[in-house]
Amino acid sequence: MSRSRSASLIAPSCHAEPGPRPARPTAMSVRRITTAVAATTTLAAAVGVGYLLGTDSGSGDVPPGSPPIALANADLAVAASCDDLLQSYVDRGIEQVGPYGWGGGIVAFDAGGAAESSSPSAGMERSAGSGVKTSRSTSNESGTNVQELGVDESDVVKVAGPLLLRMREGELLAYDVSGAEPSLLSTTRIDDSRGNGLVGDPGGELLLVGGRAVVTGTSPDGLETTITTVDLADPTSPSIVDSTTVRGRASAVRLHGDVVRVVLQTGLPELDFSFPDGTFGQIRAELRNRSLVRDTTLSDWLPTIDGEPFVDCSDVAVPDDETVPLGTTTVVAFDPATPTELTTTAVATDSDTAYFSTDRFYLAAGSATWGGWTDCMDCRVGPGMPSGTTPLYAFALDGTTTTYVASGEVEGTIADRWSMDAVGGSLRVAVGPSSETGNFNSVVTLREDGSDLVEDGRVDDLGVDEQIKSVRWFDDLAIVVTFRQTDPLYAIDLTDPASPRLLGELKIPGFSEYLHPLGEHRLIGMGQDADLNGMTRGAQAALFDVTDLTNPRQIDVVRYDAESYAGAANDPRQFTWLPEQRVALTVVSQGWSGTTGWVSVLSLDDGSMTNRMVEVEHGSDVAQVRLVPLSSGRVALVTGEDVSFFDIAG
Template sequence: MATAPPTRTRLRTLVTGATVVTSLAAAVGVGYALGNDPGPGDGGRPPASPIALANADLTVAAGCEELLDSYVDRALEAVGPYGWGGPVVYDVMSGAGAAASEATSSDAARSTASTSRSTSNESGTNVQEVGVDEADVVKVAGSLLLRLRDGELLAYDVAGEEPRLLSSTPLDDARGSDGWVGDPGGEMVLVGGRAVVLGTSPDGRTTTITTVDLADPNSPAVVDATTVAGRASAVRLHGDVVRVVLQNGLPELDFSVPDGALGQLRARLRNRALVRATTLADWLPTVDGTPLVDCEDVAIPEDDVALGTTTLLAFDPADPTARTTTAVATDSALSYFSTDRFYLAASAPQWGWVDCLGCRPTGFTDVDGTTPLFAFALDGTDATYVASGEVEGTIADRWSMDAVGGSLRVAVGPSSETGAFNSVLTLREDGSELVEEGRVDQLGVGEEIKSVRWFDDLAIVVTFRQTDPLYAIDLTDPAAPRLLGDLKIPGFSEYLHPLGEQRLLGMGQDASLEGVTRGAQAALFDVTDLTDPRRLDVVRYAEGTQAAAATDPRQLTWLPERRTVLTVVSQGWTGTTGWVSVLSLADGSMSNRMVEVEHGTDVADVRLVPLASGKVALVTGEDVSFFDL
């Protein structure tokens, strides 16, 4: 149910005793200021009126009343006699189109681009971006290993002959708005001797953020537990700063349904009245019913995008109650973090959610053939809006975005504004605009992007319909990206992992020449000559198997000193069996050894964590042990 009608006054939300306000309008080189409270140097003058950002793609409301009006006005267009929205319409893109032009070694010079960019992380998690840690169910720091299991944070000493349990810390339940108890400890990050644990309610609408002090791992102490009305869709760690992306979708209202001759008209009118009665607490993330973000820190998109709120919350675990927040008035789970930027891609409404913070959500659709992008600069706990723009086409997931040296690179699929092909685009910040700088089109005509891997000056893109075209795109000059070469083979790679400068591993599915999938496969690629990439070897698993890294790359571990890949392979949706596939590389080939390790739903939580001692910890549903290499 909606809360009482709002008092139309300007709210100032105290997140802590000394709230830190992150100004959305303090864009680099713009020089505008929002109407914050006057400081000592303002002579006691009233705050300046909030103004539109220099880039009209995002504006800031003049106050809380205007912000609420913006939500209500957009919501009234989306509500009908049955509540929110109507039937979901799926747009099936045509597979017609001419074949992409192929680069040949005769007209494409050998590139200096390489796959040297690594993705290993000292916390034990396989991450997308070097220097940006991600939440996981297991973390390691030296001889201390932490794992989450059944609402408890378990600490192990992994310095001895066998892992030794040090402590077990119960975590508060994550409760939904309906009272149901969820997972209090879904995933975590570890920094400065403190673990920050994120738990989600069963309805996906609330998140419990728990900070645990591990100064004495034999006796951990919970120092803060805050439940936020909002669903965490991403958690990242930049140095000592934890950043959480929170989503708030359409409010749950007690909508009517048609009944009788004039039922649709009555229901529509009553449902519209419920929307008009909503307050900001229905649209923004809240703590104990109080909005977590100030009105002047919520940017309103000009584009017609999914209705809701996406909030970037940041804090240092050393002081977990001192939080900063920045929000955009759209509901999107599609975000990407570089080391110094946060990019949010707006989308059409997504039905349902993904309850795994490191998994790869699928099914995003474009708004009107284009995808709006918003860029924020990261500095300490602050996030400052700097630029926005849009790309024609659809962005599948966070792995389709990357930023290096001030250049944003995006792999896009077809939409109503493109041809039936995929593209790689480069964009740069020009003032407060994200401006297209270069592009390569005609990738995988009539096919779907299955995986993308970015390096400093290279992109590898895999598409699929019947065969697996692997494209190598030179990004040395962002203004003139070029297709160097491609490789077409049966099956497809859903996740790509670099194995040094000349090798690439693809985990995905084997398929017939007709495009019918048969089972998981691991493919070893030679990218020494990017104008002529080659598949050196392939390991095909049993029929009906799945490569876990395809949906959760954290279930793959690369041990470069041993030239060994450890990755999870599963079979069955009910009665599931999980194996660790031990892939040993030598002389351009792979040997495989399968080790059965888990069954049932616990297969999803299997992790293989490299330790400082050179050992590898195997974390399964009930146990932590050392994996026999």
């Protein structure tokens, strides 16, 4: 289901080649991208850091030249025609519309989700900690704390050698960070493809690849996304290569090697629904609203450019499960060297629970969640309303193609992308309870068997009557934290995916919402302190010793002021680990009105932590604070208005 297109506006057509994309102005004033560095060759070398895509040797791999739907099964199939595709949307839409519109008049956005080895015998006992490591690194040379090594993520700040780029209120600012102080080199405005300025908070995120920057910005209403490619050959005077505005909200942006992938969500159409009035008002309103759904076109359901769909009908897979959220999730892929040559792959469901490994894309489609959306693409917004079973769809990544290979399901709910991981052909997921499970959490492993994702192994009874707060995956280990009144931390051996087993657990007050590895024997958890009744008191940083995984220990804790909040709990990009200095830098805030943000400097020494607080920002700009390691060994502090060097030693 992955189709390449050049200069890519493509109306769905099942019978003829698509027509050319309507002309756009070639000169675009861009309000958000800017770059600078002394030598172009240095920039190209620094920005061109990537990860070559690998392919598993398992049965799920797609040979070159295979039809994109060769492995389609009953779970996910392509409609026979564009008319059939539209009818599938309409039929499901009619079931979800009532006298007050969608879902009784509340627009639904799936903002929460369902909203980055050896195999010893299962009966073989091992010494504690032998062979099970927590040292899988997630550092990234672009300056972003990422989930998966080798898969860069968009952020408001990126670095490449002496160049630092940051997005601020729709502008890209370029700084030279090689001198005594950061020096502003240029400011570039990013507009959408119609020449309108992009506004909103944070106002866009970016990636750097091959001497070019790719900026992704979502409109304030969350309905449109603009993707802008900027040439940095002369970073003091960047030039806009392409700017494309698509109807659809970007929920994730990833970089595999030289390939950028943008995940777009297109929700339920905005229709002029009627509302009940009079004796038979509800009947009349529902009949008219159903008529409006019947009159929709594919432009109402698919991502569009200038009002026309740019996804071919044959690129859209329709789930067999009619309970998944109605809408469209599209993966758009391109090489910034040729940004008008796009490929698209879409699934007729609306879900932002998406995980990218180095060679796979996994989409979890849970039940619809009624609520809003967040303008932070990768912020964690919590689990959706519990459903019984969560469908899973797997896609192989190869160059700019994204090809459907397998699907399956797990009983339970998947909270967010951090609940999924893939290693050596094994997909591992942490699932919470649902109507189809007991009152506990589980870790489930799955493998590709032809076009099916089949369960390989599982561990149940994790945190009975508790909620998963954080998960961290390693090559052969999972650390899962749950919470209700105390904070159980579970260490699960995944060395044999078919026989995962619980090694040890630790129960302490409070909970960790983000876990970060500090070498092979230490973990740090950022989250909330709580009393024995489960009442939260303020942010905390907890240091764990996992040398003996049968007996994990909390060896130190730093408790912050009452009603404080750890930024990494919502956005892990607000956490930075400096391994050579043995220092963790993380953002802590306090207050709903008159918010103050600090950098917490956590210095580790012989199993203990010392903390120093540095006040750096106030108000809504606290969410934009980043601590970025530079190649020079210094750390850049990026706040709402400024870029400076941060003094680690104080």
